[in-house]
Amino acid sequence: MQNRFLRGMAHGIPIALGYLSVSFGFGIMAVRAGLSPFAATVISASNLTSAGQAAGVDIIAASGAIIEMILVQLTINIRYSLMAISLSQKLDSGFTTPHRLAASYGITDEIFAVCSAQAEPLTPSYMYGMILVAFAGWVSGTALGAAAGQLLPVALSSALGIVLYGMFLAIIIPPSRKNKNVLAVVITAAGISILFRYVITAVSGGFAVIISAAAASALGALLFPVKDEEEVS
Amino acid sequence: MTVAVYIFVMALVTYLIRMIPFTFFRKKIKSRFFRSFLYYIPYAVLSAMTIPAIFYSTGSIVTAVAGTAAAAILAYFGLPLIVVALSAAAAAFAAGFFC
Structure with missing residues (x-):
């Protein structure tokens, strides 16, 4: 349904704005680790996750073992399995297996949070709309960061290297306080x-x-x- | 090309982690230990990734400490992720003028 797709897109806008600046930091971090801006952008487009990508870039930079990459991604991203299990309980009957195979790609912390907050069952169109907008923010931010990271003054690009870690602190500190x-x-x-x-x-x-x-x-x-x-x- | 292999493996593992439970899982996890473990894992992972790496993220311990302090204080008061993340960079950038 077009309506649901547009509603998903609207709900995805704040997520995309947040992603834009964080992925900008990721782009800078990846280029500094020795990756090309193209490789950094491909990583963002194919992974759509912050912590896993940051850890993955560290492993690539250190020429780590493939098994290390597999185990690190498993450990860091295993939370998505829980989110996927949780979301699978509230899917609309129109969510057939092909739709599940496609939409599962877009389960991130923020998309999970917004989807869980919906009262009605989730439709594929709604999730696709949200994922598309969030994806656009994440990938364009990475490309910009990776490209501009080389143009920006060193003082600024160095400071932006802390963006992702700042976001991680913002995720762990409030629950630790409670x-x-x-x-x-x-x-x-x-x-x-x-x-x-x-x-x-x-x-x-x-x-x-x-x-x-x-x-x-x-x-x-x-x-x-x-x-x-x-x-x- | 090795970087391509890393990226492929990374993307594949990340996709399977999301896809398998979303497509095939219909029941709730019963084991209390396993559920508790999964409950804690995101926080533990982010904590281990951040500390001490955050102090090396700007190329200068001094600016990194300034950024970390700003992020920690704002996060403590529950400000939105994006505000905390950008303030960390702003504080690190500002501290750069003093050292």
Whole structure:
């Protein structure tokens, strides 16, 4: 339906604006890591995810192993599986298997958040509209950042390298403030990550992230199991 | 070309993670440990990715600390993602004039 597609597009605009600046930072980061602006743009178009792309670029820059790339993407992006499971419960009957195969590409944190907030069942057109607009913001921001990163004054492009990390802080700090268990897991993960950076330096960056995150989350799950009513955010 | 192989693997894994549960999953996860683990994993991953890497993200520890402080304070007060992210860069940029 055209109406639903347009409604999805409208709901995608704030997401796209947010993506534009964050992906601009990603473009700069990727070029600084030695990738071409074209490669950076292809990564954004084919992955549509922030943290996974940033970690992926680190692995490419370090010429890491392919298995490392697979495990890092699995660990960082496994949250999308949960979101996909959650969204799969509220799909319209028009959501046939081909539509599911296509729309699943666009499940990001923000698209998930907006889709979950809808009262009515999700239609393919609605999701496609939203994904299209968000995609445009993410990919054009990357291309601009990757290209302009070379033109901008060094002071400015250096400062923009922190954009993605700033967004990550904005994702983890508010829930850590509200929930002491999340805070404990966040601090544990950061502590182990610091240990890998300065003490156990033989472990490569990607694996260090996996081990830090898995260990902290397993400890959290053992010590503070979530209650049944607590839904994945 | 190796970069192309990395990108292909990266995109494929990311797609399958989204596609398989979205297309085939219909039930709820029962294991409380596994559900708890999955609940914590996004925060743990982002935390491990950010610390200590954020301090090296601008090429200068001083400007990075300024950006991190700005982001942490604004995030603490629950400002929108985009405001926090851009303020981190603005603070790092401003700090660059003083060192």
